[in-house]
Amino acid sequence: xxxxLGALWxxxxxxxxxxxNEYNLRLVVDQCRADEIGEMPDPxxxxxxxxxxxxxxxxxxxxxxxxxxxxxxIEWRLLSLDQNACLDLLxxxxxxxxxxxxxxxxxxKFFQELFSxxxxxVLWHCSLGRGWCGMVSMLVETxxxxxxxxxxxxxxxxNTYCPIAEVGNSGASMRSAFSGFHA
Numbered sequence: 096x097x098x099x100l101g102a103l104w105x106x107x108x109x110x111x112x113x114x115x116n117e118y119n120l121r122l123v124v125d126q127c128r129a130d131e132i133g134e135m136p137d138p139x140x141x142x143x144x145x146x147x148x149x150x151x152x153x154x155x156x157x158x159x160x161x162x163x164x165x166x167x168x169i170e171w172r173l174l175s176l177d178q179n180a181c182l183d184l185l186x187x188x189x190x191x192x193x194x195x196x197x198x199x200x201x202x203x204k205f206f207q208e209l210f211s212x213x214x215x216x217v218l219w220h221c222s223l224g225r226g227w228c229g230m231v232s233m234l235v236e237t238x239x240x241x242x243x244x245x246x247x248x249x250x251x252x253x254n255t256y257c258p259i260a261e262v263g264n265s266g267a268s269m270r271s272a273f274s275g276f277h278a
Contacts, residue, residue: 096119097217098120098218098219099220099228099232100218101220101253102127102135102221103137103220104135104137104138105135106138108138114142114218115142115143115144119215119216120142120215120218121214121217122145122147122209122212122215122216122217122218123137123147123219124148124149124150124208124218124220125147125220126149126150126220127151127220150201150205152200152201188226189230192227198230202230205231219231219232232249236249
């Protein structure tokens with residue numbers, strides 16, 4: 096079984112207990128940045144017998160993107176003031192999430208971990224379930240021959256489960272960013 100989540104740290108204890116008991120969870124792949132893990136650590140102490148792996152690709156990718164701008168602080172101020180600029184940056188970041196060397200290395204490591212888990216469920220997550228976590232899900236679904244329209248709908252479903260007010264409505268930007276990327 097394959098499970099994609101947003102942040103795991105705030106899951107109710109009863110749900111955390113269900114993961115190994117009802118879903119036979121055996122591997123957690125945490126894709127959060129190091130600073131996010133410090134603020135929102137996984138409840139791995141409650142998941143005995145579960146292997147946990149951290150693959151932080153997004154920091155390497157965003158560090159490369161941030162080098163283009165003069166200052167990350169200025170970039171974040173602009174984003175907080177102008178939602179259109181935020182959505183534009185998000186749309187521009189998706190190709191990096193697919194083609195950046197750090198992303199490719201991260202995908203390789205993810206699939207190695209996925210294939211090494213020969214029994215039980217695998218759960219991967221980041222802070223929201225979007226971005227690199229969403230790209231991983233799209234690649235897994237592609238490898239499983241899921242139709243592209245269903246993959247796209249699954250990715251965009253994050254808007255339903257993660258309130259738009261928290262991160263902006265990136266659905267239209269994601270659609271335009273991926274135009275021409277699918278077979």
